[in-house]
Amino acid sequence: MEAPGYLALEFDLESGERGERLAPVREKLCRYFGTEDALVVTNNAAALLLLLAAHARGRQVIVSRGELIEIGGSFRLPEIMAEAGARLVEVGCTNRTHIADYRKALSPETAAILQVHRSNFAMTGFVATPDTASLAQLAHEAGVGFWVDQGSGCHVDLRPYGLKDEPTVQELLAAGADVVLFSGDKLLGGPQAGILVGRKQALAPLRQHPLRRALRPDKSALVALAATLDCYLSGDIQRVPLYRLLAQAEAQLKKRAQRLARQLQAAGVPASTVPTQAVLGGGTTPGQGLASWAVALPEAPAVARALRLGEPPVVCRQEQGKLLLDLKAVFPEQDGTLAAAVRRAWAYEST
Template sequence: MKHLYKKIPKIDELLNLENVKKSLKLYPREFILEILRDILNIYRQKIKNGENIEINLNIISNVFDEELHKKSQKNLKRVINATGVIIHTNLGRSKMCKDAINHIVEVAENYSTLEYDLENGTRGSRYSHVEDIICKILGCEAALVVNNNAAAIMIVLDTLCKNTEVIVSRGELVEIGGSFRIPEVMKFSGVILKEVGCTNRTHLFDYENEITENTSAFLKVHTSNYYIDGFVKNVKVEELNVLKNKYNKIIIEDIGSGTIVDFSKYKVYSEEDLVQNSLKNGADIVTFSGDKMLGGPQAGIIVGKKDLIEKIKKNHLLRALRIDKFTLAALESTFRCYLDEKYAIENIPTLKMITYKEEDLKFKAEQLLDLLKDLKEFSIEVEENFSIVGGGSMPKTKLKTYVLDLKHDRFSPEDLEVKLRNSKIPIIVRLEKNSIKLDVRTIEEDEFKYILESLVELRCY
């Protein structure tokens, strides 16, 4: 085996390979050298292990191309979402609208008025860029934005309720993604938690019975990702408003998903409360996410009474939780879409996917089927199925959709899922009933060609 070591080429020889020379024009020299050294080290290890291997420049050239492709890939990359989960937390939640993307690019490529008041020529507030448009859309007195909804509820409680009692229904003491729990957030904010009611039933008198001189607020929390049916009772904001006025307390609602469109107008069932309705019904402060039902960037949006928002703006935590210029740009452009609801439905991807007409989805599925029909090694059919909204939003809602059911004559569904997930542009699919499902609701038409390319490449295996 020792004679094989002599066959290992020198780095200088590899640098003269045509594909390596081309790559040196595109990538740093040290990056290319590292790849070549790694390849040669793999050969040395195989020889050491007693493997009888073939070594020639053609093989090394092909291995180099494969390694270059792998190592030049970014860790955070685009994928094709074929799962039918619209707000897919693991895949980045909501896709942003073109208006938001263009605005991000504009402020990224240029200097901006991030904290500059053009009218007075003085330092300005970054939050002023979004506060007016948020208030206009939601009809609230004031607004503030931090980096996510957990941060929003934390700074609200820290500012308005520190060292006081906050009453919450036991049925709303939720755990959200990543094991973040509302009781822990409250504890971190310096709040004394007062649990009332039972898991399935809480009454207005439960809240009233726990009110003391040290009670500052009632907290309502959106129950993300689950719901309880059957023998249940929840106290609504408008009911709590009676106690608020009677005892001079405040109502804070973490509404979670941030729905501001009445989806019943589009024949879509939604149990989500509208942000606007929560404010009208008596909530003094409402917090919600920017990257869920709103269809914007990750952000924690705080809206409500002006005097309370002004207090939150003075909290030193705000500096640690503030949003950057890209989030501001995306959020402003997203809210501007809502000036015309029809425009928002057509141009904000999350809203468009939720309100898709069944006939349009069927046509889309048939288009994809037609594109893939010549792949003889596949059995492909269009089927009716259901999509979900995802991201903890509208957990009761199932949206009728159309999927392509894929089976391969050699690969099991599990093997096929892995190969699609490892495509040049990863395709994330649904594995269901011993076959692969591609839900066209969350696939863009310009992604069809990439799906075709990935399936054709399977012939090489």
Template sequence: MDALVPPRRPPAIGRLLALPAARALVERHGRPLVVEALRAAAASFRAGEEAPILAAAEAWLDHHTRGPRRVLNLTGTVLHTNLGRAPLPEAALAAMAEAAGATDLEFDLEAGSRGERDAHCEALLCHLTGAEAALLVNNNAAAVLLLLRALAPRREVVVSRGELVEIGGAFRIPDIMREAGCRLREVGTTNRTHPRDYAEAIGPRTALLMKVHRSNYAIEGFTAEVAEAELAGIAHAQGLPMVVDLGSGSLHDLARWGLPREPTVREAIAAGADLVTFSGDKLLGGPQAGLVVGRADLVAKLRRHPLKRALRLDKTTIAALAAVLRLQADPDRLAERLPALRLLRRPQAEIAALAEQLRPALAAALEGQAVVSVEPCESQIGSGARPSDRLPSAALCLRPRRGLTAEALATALRRLPVPVIGRVARGAVLLDLRCLEDAEGFAAQLPLLAP
């Protein structure tokens, strides 16, 4: 009997386009995109979906045309890779806006001739790290790739087995070595590597010795590793460079602000590293970038490599990075001006007070759906910095009532106009408030959670 029922036919696209709601969509998105959206919605209509065609077309446009959305990071991971890592300071945002038009990106205003785009940050980087020269690429993985491709093609690179890291997105040191066209020479064991391991591995095919920050894991117990200064001595005795992939790349000792200590770029240079690579959007607190600092002759060799052009930064990123480096050059005021550092050193008492302030509104919005309490928790720095260290914090804990799950609550929070991203643990949703600075905006949208 069902086979005799004629298929539903949606209205013609032309008729739909004449409706006021469709004209409003055309004004926002242009006719070609709206036509495609209406056709997609019409196809769903024929397939039996019940959503009105115009509403379905608007949802299609929203899904296919929006860029990254602002979210509230309440995960407890301050430098969250999936949520954009370091929040940019106002100085960086202003610099990006100023650089959006014509700039002296690659123009030397004094000479009236072509300039070098890395020059906008090079002097600051040398001042902050003690290096002779510096260059910029689009992330630290690119910096490592360029370094290896320029200095070690078809040759061996010696790395401790305990430093063969894999970071987010399945980026692995052995894979980057292979893509760079060089051969990985592992030395030592997972937990212990000694100076003799490096010395015995050096041969006629050796290009350089490399030390890699372990990033997102720690080795504890019966361990041994070779310090940077000793490794540099071994390399230099054989006329080889020693390079350090420092990952997060702190420019200052975080212990100054009561945080877990991270090795600094200046320390690596002072220990004898010939090149150091690190990120711009982690502990440095800036935009995504990969930075290489060190010996002028080696930096020049990297700059001349054809791959450098493919990995270069755009003008707005360079402007933002230069603004952040200027902030980094004034450490006495850095904690107030750099959002990443401000959030990392936020006192637990302040976070707990904010949680108590917001708890009644959230409890009212979720009445009948969840029990809301304030509980102590632990935040983490994120992006591979001090993975074993935790920062005391406080969270709004949402325990679902019978018939509801923590996953459903987390989904409802993500569907708010400004999505709220927490974490699910032990059957509850935890909203760590360490990174919440827009408490008013958070509270304003809570009534939308009501059933």
């Protein structure tokens, strides 16, 4: 996947005058997701902050207790809401929330119902949560907004890649969400960005809000996002690095691992192969693994450190007394580079 060399940044090519910064990317987002409007900011937390500040300052936003998440770096949803000036109304219990809980919490002070994807943990057992369509219907009957913080940016069926089905951005919009917000750098496979898609009426106030300028993405993020969207719009999902990695078959990973192990053994490195479970990570598909194969080395902290500090850096996992080099995260054309890095690190540890 390659980005073009130039971007018409805030310049209207047709009129030759100043243009809208996000216009090219907004058009692609609306076309791909089938939505009225779209907006891009620096990251998904910024997207939520802007949405709340524009619509809910001094007003109430209803959220299930089971969805009050903490994301990486100890940033918590209630704290982001407080910074935006919104008043959090918690409903239900940690494990079970019903539509009646939301209905009971509605008041003249309610700005919106917010549904949040549990991006970095999974709940099982005695659990219950209303479906998106039911929440959308309740919100619209009450005349309040309905927003979904989808987080991961899931936009395709994940089952062909060996993962469980997740609600896509398109499905959430079809179920009645006024706004869906998500990251650009997770399952969308693009640069770090916060993306909001949905109804024009819901997103219009965000364009005029002072925070929008402070949270606007830079030109590098915009050109990378445009290039990513072009891949999807052209139907060539395999040009996106994430989906090329996900599409690697387990049998092929096993063959590559065996070939690499033989090459390393010939160079005096005690390498072997093991089946393993790769994790997509990044706040996307919690609790799910992907069948993979790894080259295994005897656990040696000095080797792991030498790999991390090498050029290029190589990050391995340490499991059950072994260092694992999971090939699910490595492109086939990088196998030679990986083998050379391991040989250097092992030679360094042996001296």
